[in-house]
Amino acid sequence: xxxxxxxxxxxxxxxxxxxxxxxxxxxxxxxxxxxxxxxxxxxxxxxxxxxxxxxxxxxxxxxxxxxxxxxxxxxxxxxxxxxxxxxxxxxxxxxxxxxxxxxxxxxxxxxxxxxxxxxxxxxxxxxxxxxxxxxxxxxxxxxxxxxxxxxxxxxxxxxxxxxxxxxxxxxxxxxxxxxxxxxxxxxxxxxxxxxxxxxxxxxxxxxxxxxxxxxxxxxxxxxxxxxxxxxxxxxxxxxxxxxxxxxxxxxxxxxxxxxxxxxxxxxxxxxxxxxxxxxxxxxxxxxxxxxxxxxxxxxxxxxxxxxxxxxxxxxxxxxxxxxxxxxxxxxxxxxxxxxxxx
Amino acid sequence: xxxxxxxxxxxxxxxxxxxxxxxxxxxxxxxxxxxxxxxxxxxxxxxxxxxxxxxxxxxxxxxxxxxxxxxxxxxxxxxxxxxxxxxxxxxxxxxxxxxxxxxxxxxxxxxxxxxxxx
Numbered sequence: 001x002x003x004x005x006x007x008x009x010x011x012x013x014x015x016x017x018x019x020x021x022x023x024x025x026x027x028x029x030x031x032x033x034x035x036x037x038x039x040x041x042x043x044x045x046x047x048x049x050x051x052x053x054x055x056x057x058x059x060x061x062x063x064x065x066x067x068x069x070x071x072x073x074x075x076x077x078x079x080x081x082x083x084x085x086x087x088x089x090x091x092x093x094x095x096x097x098x099x100x101x102x103x104x105x106x107x108x109x110x111x112x113x114x115x116x117x118x119x120x121x122x123x124x125x126x127x128x129x130x131x132x133x134x135x136x137x138x139x140x141x142x143x144x145x146x147x148x149x150x151x152x153x154x155x156x157x158x159x160x161x162x163x164x165x166x167x168x169x170x171x172x173x174x175x176x177x178x179x180x181x182x183x184x185x186x187x188x189x190x191x192x193x194x195x196x197x198x199x200x201x202x203x204x205x206x207x208x209x210x211x212x213x214x215x216x217x218x219x220x221x222x223x224x225x226x227x228x229x230x231x232x233x234x235x236x237x238x239x240x241x242x243x244x245x246x247x248x249x250x251x252x253x254x255x256x257x258x259x260x261x262x263x264x265x266x267x268x269x270x271x272x273x274x275x276x277x278x279x280x281x282x283x284x285x286x287x288x289x290x291x292x293x294x295x296x297x298x299x300x301x302x303x304x305x306x307x308x309x310x311x312x313x314x315x316x317x318x319x320x321x322x323x324x325x326x327x328x329x330x331x332x333x334x335x336x337x338x339x340x341x342x
Numbered sequence: 343x344x345x346x347x348x349x350x351x352x353x354x355x356x357x358x359x360x361x362x363x364x365x366x367x368x369x370x371x372x373x374x375x376x377x378x379x380x381x382x383x384x385x386x387x388x389x390x391x392x393x394x395x396x397x398x399x400x401x402x403x404x405x406x407x408x409x410x411x412x413x414x415x416x417x418x419x420x421x422x423x424x425x426x427x428x429x430x431x432x433x434x435x436x437x438x439x440x441x442x443x444x445x446x447x448x449x450x451x452x453x454x455x456x457x458x459x460x
Contacts, residue, residue: 046386068390068450068459104385106420247388247452 012297014204018167022126023200024188030121031094032175033087035101037110040085044078047104047244049227051237055080060147060162062235064227065100070248071223072230073100077164079149086149086160088173090217104244120181125171125208128196133161133172135191136184144172157183167205168212168342207294210303213264213339219276220262220291220305228252229260229307231341260307263316265290266334268301272325279326280306287312290325301334308336353426355381355408355415361432361441362411369397378414380405381430383421387457389450391424393443424460 017023035044045053050063060079067073074097077088089097094114101112124132134140137152137159144150144163152161157180162173176184188197215221215230226249227236238250252258272278272293280288288308296303308315315321315336323331357365369377377397384392401407401416408415417425428445432438448458 043385046384068388104391106383106385107418108384242388242392242452242457243386244390245388247457250388 014198014200015207015297017196017198018125018200018204018208019169020126022124022129022132022195022197023204024197025123025125025205026185026199027202028116028121029091029123030116030173031089031091031097031114032116032119032121033089033094033097034113034115035085035087035110036083036113037108039108040110040112041080043101043105043108043110044076044085044087045240046242047101048076048078049232049236049243049245049249051240052078053240057082058149060149060164062147062164062232064232064235065097066227066243066245066249067223068244068248070226070245070252072221072225072227072232073097073223075217075221075232075235077147077162079147079162081149081160086162086175088162088164090221093217118178119175120178122174122184123166123171124174124197125167125169126197127169129170129172132191132195132197133174135195136187137161154180154183154187159184167208167214203294206292207303210264210292210294210305213262213305214342215262215305215339216292220307225260225307226252226258228258229262231262231339233341259310260288261310261313262339263288263306263308263336264339265304265306265308265336266296266301267304267323267331268334269325269329269331271329272302272327272331273329274325274327276304280308281324281326282312282315282321284324287315287323305339306336355417355422355425355427356429357410357413357415358429358431359411360434361430362413364432364434364441365397365413372397374399378416380416381421381425381428382418383424387452389452389457390459392457393445395441 048063048065050061052061052063057080062077064075065073074090074093079086094116098112137154140152146163146165149162152159160175165171221230276290276293278290279286280290288306290304290306292305294303319335321333323333365379369375374397377399380396380398382394384394404419405416406422424447428443431442433442447460449460451458
């Protein structure tokens with residue numbers, strides 16, 4: 001069966017919701033970890049790329065845990081509450097993150113615990129998402145700054161609200177106890193007539209994600225790549241001191257030895273028989289790897305994310321040229337351009 | 343018949359006489375002339391793990407205690423796994439590195455020498 005036929009069609013209504021109004025994601029997309037103890041922030045700071053040592057209560061940051069070879073193990077969003085750190089991991093990766101933290105725990109006062117099973121997580125993205133939150137929760141401030149965590153309630157049932165702009169549009173994460181999920185859903189149903197929002201599915205999210213050049217764990221963000229290749233430079237501190245993988249990442253950056261650039265690629269193809277990852281060739285020579293793919297709104301062309309070799313960055317100046325996939329199909333590339341850092 | 347084959351030395355942590363003298367000197371300067379040292383490993387050096395040295399008065403309940411040249415070295419169990427066989431020496435002089443861990447378990451070390459991976 002052709003892989004092309006399994007790629008979902010462009011979903012205008014849901015795509016519009018995520019980018020123009022507000023789209024709600026009501027299925028799991030994160031793993032959750034609660035990290036407590038006097039040394040939790042210090043230990044996590046020593047294990048990840050960003051400077052989170054001085055994170056204040058109700059503040060958060062994105063940071064990357066890397067292997068000692070500087071490769072990506074996961075991208076974490078760390079939020080400090082009064083008594084603990086709430087860590088958002090990639091979906092189904094919380095056990096690996098916990099294992100990594102425990103390997104490096106010696107005499108530190110820390111307790112790390114997976115809490116995914118006891119919680120539900122909804123996400124809201126789009127320019128109107130803050131207004132939607134204000135309709136849902138009582139007493140919530142009218143502007144929540146990026147990378148903030150705070151508490152809000154519906155009829156005395158407490159939820160955690162995080163702003164993290166996960167699709168580059170204003171974006172929020174709502175975390176609640178499983179038993180309170182119905183309260184949130186019922187409140188959404190009650191305001192549905194008077195507020196423009198859509199529940200969105202994974203295909204729409206994938207389309208917006210690729211359009212925005214946002215790398216995803218398991219596709220672009222794997223142990224094959226380092227955070228500089230994965231466009232995560234905004235999550236790296238180059239003056240915080242040592243952390244696992246620091247020497248490799250600092251050297252790659254200082255001596256400009258980063259091997260691949262994460263790019264947007266638009267092309268047309270009659271047939272695609274293999275799902276990404278799919279190697280890209282130009283006149284028989286490899287120049288990159290296609291890692292994610294979605295159909296464009298014209299339903300004829302594709303937009304994808306690809307790692308392009310730094311030796312082939314002259315391709316950024318070319319328009320409308322022919323290349324091949326490792327699955328032997330010819331593709332007609334409209335453009336390749338570097339994606340913005342996330 | 344007794345085998346003449348030489349038995350491998352037991353894996354322990356050792357310290358040179360010169361390093362002991364420097365530890366005692368630092369302890370005196372810190373106003374704790376009778377203190378001992380805790381040798382441990384912390385997660386998070388650029389190669390993954392970092393050595394740590396602290397002046398302490400007494401061991402923790404589960405510590406391994408090694409005494410050499412009149413100095414007691416305390417090591418927690420988990421750190422001992424990564425440090426067994428290590429010799430702690432002192433590299434002095436203008437170009438010296440201070441305390442140096444010669445750790446046979448370290449596969450790689452970072453540029454500054456305080457961090458290693460196994």
